[in-house]
Amino acid sequence: MTKNTLPTEASARPEARNPRGFADRRGRDLIAERRIVRQVSEVYERWGFEPLDTGAFEYADALGKFLPDADRPNEGVFALQDDDEQWMALRYDLTAPLARFAAQNWETLPKPFRRYAFGSVWRNEKPGPGRFREFTQCDADTVGSDRPEADAEIIAMAGEGLRAAGLDADQAVIRVASRKLFDGLFEAGGVTDPVQKLTALRAIDKFDRLGWEGVAALLGEGRLDDSGDYTKGAQLPLGVASTIEAFLASAGDAALSRSQTLDAVARAGGLGAMGEAALNELAAIDQALNAMKVGQDAVRFDPTIVRGLEYYTGAVFEAELLLETTDDKGRAVRFGSIGGGGRYDDLVARFTGERLPATGFSFGVSRLASALRAAGRAEDAAVRGPVVLIVFSDADMPHYLEALVELRNAGIAAELYLGRAGMKAQMKYADRRGSPAAVILGGDEIAAGTVTIKDLDAGRAAASAIAGNDAWKAERPGQLSVERGQLVETVRRIVTATLGPA
Known part of the structure; x- marks a missing residue:
């Protein structure tokens, strides 16, 4: 036996390997992410948001989103059964734990409650290039205010946070819309099935990637993609699909100001009472953004933004990276969305039965750090040994x-x-x-x-x-x-x- 060699049979030694979707990170990457968190946290605190840290585990029934009707609630999340036979799961985002915390402590919290948080989240999903099962998020939320100014403040603060993280003013744009616009379209068209509406929203969310032809197929019977996979469509009535086409076309001019975009959407028609209310809320957000000197290029209204999560109830926003990025071989890479959020007025009600308005924004720290590195913006000098x-x-x-x-x-x-x-x-x-x-x-x-x-x-x-x-x-x-x-x-x-x- 050689020096420092353990007397273990080779067949009994475990293979040194990472679990799929879990990455090891060394000094440069960790220091870059910590710098982003520190600089963004300073912005959030200057805007009057207090830090909050909830545990990595939540009871599975408190998370709600991914959990199927099965004996082991482990689809979409990593879950285990505690010694009291209750199921716990690693948090899949930082918003669901906030909703639980707010419901549990509402009587003692300042109202509205303004908090920011950062930390690891875990998703039991199929990993892929740039897609991990563990990653870091950074959130800011206001719970207890239904004012559109609360949404505007979150949007403006998100923009300042991204600039503090290392992006120049012209290297990212935040696009804003409202779920109520589509709720109004569905209501006016007689579409009431929640599954049908959610399927349609997920189809519309692919508009920038698939164009109208691909979205139209997903609003109808379904679509066969290039890989041969078939996605079942929403099977909307033709009249509703035609209204959505006109609605999306009305928002296609990036040269329009926020107020001009709202006028174009209003002219498309077919929004119903709920859609008209959404336009009024967006107009109030625009007014607040103007008062805070947030430029038209920094924040745009884009009614095609719907966000994928089910719990959004009103304004939604998505931060898109405009920075040119390349991989290690010099090939162009498109990062697209680096964060998003919106209004979720029903999430706390899962615990209390009473609606509690809330709005917030989240961005992926690891994803933003990777984008800055791909753009040659990594601050190597700041991570010297x-x-x-x-x-x-x-x-x-x-x-x-x-x-x-x-x-x-x-x-x-x-x-x-x-x-x-x-x-x-x-x-x-x-x-x-x-x-x-x-x-x-x-x-x-x-x-x-x-x-x-x-x-x-x-x-x-x-x-x-x-x-x-x-x-x-x-x-x-x-x-x-x-x-x-x-x-x-x-x-x-x-x-x-x-x-x-x-």
């Missing part, structure tokens, strides 16, 4: 540790190399860590009261311009020797230059 102190001798360990403490006490990320390799391997280690500098305190430096510091970024840049190994050794690019007392000052100067201005 620590300064590395090179180790030569066990006898000199007190000198290394003293220098390490000085750097850390000065607010500089630093680590002592704790392997047992030589200097060449240690420098390679520092390079792999993305370290801005390496600190060398060999016997000569300690005796002379000096320290040698390698500016690794400067060294890499200079080395690329030097022809030949002998010239590189002679010039020692990026290497300098200073008095021991100047260690912190010199390293801070290097790190600051690496990170850039704050």
Whole structure:
């Protein structure tokens, strides 16, 4: 048996593998996501929203959305049975837990209740490229206000949050509509079956991808896609489908202002009383957005937006990424939606029996971080590794540790190399860590009261311009020797230059 090998039969060893749809993430990705959460949280708190963290598990009957009528409620969610025989499930979003929390604590909460939350969510769905079973969301919601200004505030704050996360003003747009517009169309057309209406809404939600021809098929008998899969249609009456076609056509001009879009929708007709009420609510949202100086390019009215979740009852909104993105081979990638939300006035009523108005917005942190990276907007300099102190001798360990403490006490990320390799391997280690500098305190430096510091970024840049190994050794690019007392000052100067201005 070789050294450090466990006496285990090869056939009994588990295979090291990820569960499908669950990804390992290292420093760069995690730090980028945490930066997004931190900067967006600052926006939410400045707008008067308080943080809330609910547990990862909820009772399965409290989640409601994905759960089928089966003995094991594990379709769409990851569920387990507790020792009291109650089913629990990992939360699939941050809104359903908020509804439970609000119902449970409403008497003691400030009303309206304004909260933001971020954290992992889990969905027991088929994974695919860019589609994971665990991912991070960041939400903000107002519970207890039926005012359209509450929707407008959420929309405006979502835009500011996306800009804080790293998007320029012209790199995302929030599209707004209302579920009540389609409810009015269905009501006026005599469509009352909830399943039929939901099927039609899901078809309309594909309008930007399938165009009217594909949507018309899904509003009718059904559609066979390119892969050979058949999707059953909503089987709407022809008159209702024709009204929807005119309705969608009325919203096709991106050059229209928000108020002009509402006028065009009104002229299409067939909305019924509920649709007319929706237009009035959207007009009030527009008025509030104008008062908050939210531009027409930042937020547009687009009545084709319906959102997929069943619990939306009024205004709905979707953030679309406009930033050009490419994969690692330079091919164009379309991220599309990076977040969305809307009004859900019936969700808390599942617990209380009484309607409680609510509105909110959610965006996928991991998805936005991936989009920024695909657009070349990842802030690599902000995720650099620590300064590395090179180790030569066990006898000199007190000198290394003293220098390490000085750097850390000065607010500089630093680590002592704790392997047992030589200097060449240690420098390679520092390079792999993305370290801005390496600190060398060999016997000569300690005796002379000096320290040698390698500016690794400067060294890499200079080395690329030097022809030949002998010239590189002679010039020692990026290497300098200073008095021991100047260690912190010199390293801070290097790190600051690496990170850039704050």
